[in-house]
Amino acid sequence: xxxxxxxxxxxxxxxxxxxxxxxxxxxxxxxxxxxxxxxxxxxxxxxxxxxxxxxxxxxxxxxxxxxxxxxxxxxxxxxxxxxxxxxxxxxxxxxxxxxxxxxxxxxxxxxxxxxxxxxxxxxxxxxxxxxxxxxxxxxxxxxxxxxxxxxxxxxxxxxxxxxxxxxxxxxxxxxxxxxxxxxxxxxxxxxxxxxxxxxxxxxxxxxxxxxxxxxxxxxxxxxxxxxxxxxx
Amino acid sequence: xxxxxxxxxxxxxxxxxxxxxxxxxxxxxxxxxxxxxxxxxxxxxxxxxxxxxxxxxxxxxxxxxxxxxxxxxxxxxxxxxxxxxxxxxxxxxxxxxxxxxxxxxxxxxxxxxxxxxxxxxxxxxxxxxxxxxxxxxxxxxxxxxxxxxxxxxxxxxxxxxxxxxxxxxxxxxxxx
Numbered sequence: 001x002x003x004x005x006x007x008x009x010x011x012x013x014x015x016x017x018x019x020x021x022x023x024x025x026x027x028x029x030x031x032x033x034x035x036x037x038x039x040x041x042x043x044x045x046x047x048x049x050x051x052x053x054x055x056x057x058x059x060x061x062x063x064x065x066x067x068x069x070x071x072x073x074x075x076x077x078x079x080x081x082x083x084x085x086x087x088x089x090x091x092x093x094x095x096x097x098x099x100x101x102x103x104x105x106x107x108x109x110x111x112x113x114x115x116x117x118x119x120x121x122x123x124x125x126x127x128x129x130x131x132x133x134x135x136x137x138x139x140x141x142x143x144x145x146x147x148x149x150x151x152x153x154x155x156x157x158x159x160x161x162x163x164x165x166x167x168x169x170x171x172x173x174x175x176x177x178x179x180x181x182x183x184x185x186x187x188x189x190x191x192x193x194x195x196x197x198x199x200x201x202x203x204x205x206x207x208x209x210x211x212x213x214x215x216x217x218x219x220x221x222x223x224x225x226x227x228x229x230x231x232x
Numbered sequence: 233x234x235x236x237x238x239x240x241x242x243x244x245x246x247x248x249x250x251x252x253x254x255x256x257x258x259x260x261x262x263x264x265x266x267x268x269x270x271x272x273x274x275x276x277x278x279x280x281x282x283x284x285x286x287x288x289x290x291x292x293x294x295x296x297x298x299x300x301x302x303x304x305x306x307x308x309x310x311x312x313x314x315x316x317x318x319x320x321x322x323x324x325x326x327x328x329x330x331x332x333x334x335x336x337x338x339x340x341x342x343x344x345x346x347x348x349x350x351x352x353x354x355x356x357x358x359x360x361x362x363x364x365x366x367x368x369x370x371x372x373x374x375x376x377x378x379x380x381x382x383x384x385x386x387x388x389x390x391x392x393x394x395x396x397x398x399x400x401x402x403x404x405x406x407x408x
Contacts (some may be wrong), residue, residue, distance in 0.1 A: 041395065184366075204387045205380060208358035215348065223348045 004068070007032040007164065007196050008053055012062035014219075015048050022048040023059065024219035029226055030164075035190060035197040037207035040216035047168055049216060050200045054087055054166045055079040066164075085113055088157030088165040088195070090186075092172035096141040096149055096156070102128075103137040106155045113160060127155035131185055147178030151185060158189050164196045171206055183209045235267055235275050240284060240303055240311045247288045247302035250276060263372050276301060284310055329386070333393060337404045343397055351390050354383050 008030040015023040022045045030036050030053075040046040051057040052064055055071045064071045066086075071079060083089075096105045103124045110120035128134050131151040133144075141149050150170065157165055170186065171179035187209050190197045199210055207213045214224030235257065242248060242256045250272055258266040279285040284307030291298040303311070329350065336343035361376040361383075368376065393400075 041391065204355055204358060204384055205362075207355055208362040208380070210359075213352075213355055215351070223352065 004029070005032075006030060006065075007034075007067060008198070009065040010049070010053060010062070011065075013049070013052055013059040013064065014061040015045075015052060015057060015059050022219055023052065023062075025062070026052075026216070026219060026221050027225070028053075028214060028221050030196060030198060031226075033191075033194050033196055034212065035187065035199065035210045037199045037201055037210035037213040038216055039201060039204070039207055039213050042202070044216045045219040046200045046216040048219075049221075050166055050168055050198055053198060054089070054164075055083055084109065085160060086163045088160060088162035090150075090153050090157045090165065090167040090170045092169040096153055098141045101138045101140055102133070102144065102152045105141075105152055106159050109156060109160050123159055124155070127159065130189075131155055132181075145178070146174050147181060150174060150178070150182050154182060154186055154189070158193065158195065161193050162195055164198060165190060166198050168200045169202070170199070171201075171203070176205075179203075179206065235271060236279060236284075237311060237314050239272070239275055240279070240307050243285060243301060243303040244308060244311055247300050249291075249298050249300055251298075253301065260371065263368070264375065279307065282306070329389065330393075333397075333400070334404060337401050344394065347390050347394050347397075351387060354387050354390070358383050 006029040008028070010026055010028040013023045013026045014021070024045075026045065026049050028038075028049065038046045038049060048057065052059050055064070055066075055074075058072065066082065071082075074082070096102075097108065100108070103121060106124035106127055107117075107120040110123060111117065115123075125137060128137055131154070133148050133151055136144065136148060136152075139148075141152075144152065150173075154170070157167075165186075167186065171182050174182060183206060186197070189195070197210070199206070201207055212224055215222050238257055238261050239253055242253055242260070248256065250269075253276075254267055254269055254272045257272070276285065280287070283304055285301050286304050287299045288302040289300040291300065332346055332350075333343045336346055358380055361380050365373045365376045
């Protein structure tokens, strides 16, 4: 963590896609272990902000820091390593590898991180009971419901015990009950592991699981900043 | 909702003493807002007056005399009518939220600011309810769900009003 006490810091981030100015000077700080929801209307820039925080996009101007280190000063390879070993990702559609079984999908990030096959599968299998999807280890994505597939995607993101979990509309394709189950699991697992969560959602019921919500409008974070930051 | 129908519902299962009625009411309906004994007996007095309940038996023990209350045919008919009738919908579409937005515009203040404050307050309440759902039983969970979905409806209104503010400002300012 940086001297500032924040695990993630965004300062004056700007990002354009052609003529579209997605971010127009966004500022946001996130404390270690905090669960934060980024809300805002469609096209406000909330997903772009998440992608910049995760090092997937590079801001055109401004800066993103993780644990005090600027992502801009890292090489592509260092950023890729960061995304593979320290960050976890969950998206609206689980994006499981369809040819692989559920346990293959969960073990995959560990295998990519050079964990032994035996240990990777041992750790992957531990998630099935926890997620309430026992006996689905050998199922492929097409053989699972949306809620089950999203739980597998969640396990795949958390199995590496990431420092930060980035979740972009993680329940956007699920009904109310399945959404609730996925969010309860996400929050519980993140708290147990001390994982910081950055959650993008347009749904206030999902935002209500977070410790704090910020509102993004016209590419800027307009409300919900930490008081110390807002006072500056 | 008046407690009358909730008490009639409990008596609809079987006759009950006042103390047991309060305990059952709190268990089934009132975990967040338990019924005071005074309210139980005041409600029973009204139901007796309206012949919806009757005193079935008196029990004299070591303490004060206990009355066993039972629902009457009139009470049961009233309860069934109440159960089968739809609730009246809220007729007033001019909510306080709307009045605050228009007043902000009339006074050249920024209604965005008010709507952001209101949104934060709504989500805070949602957060409290979401947290309470984890420790409560199914009945409390369903009551919290009801409150959360109503808050969500308000939030949707706040979001769409925020999106339409510019047009609303133009309309109001052209009338001033």
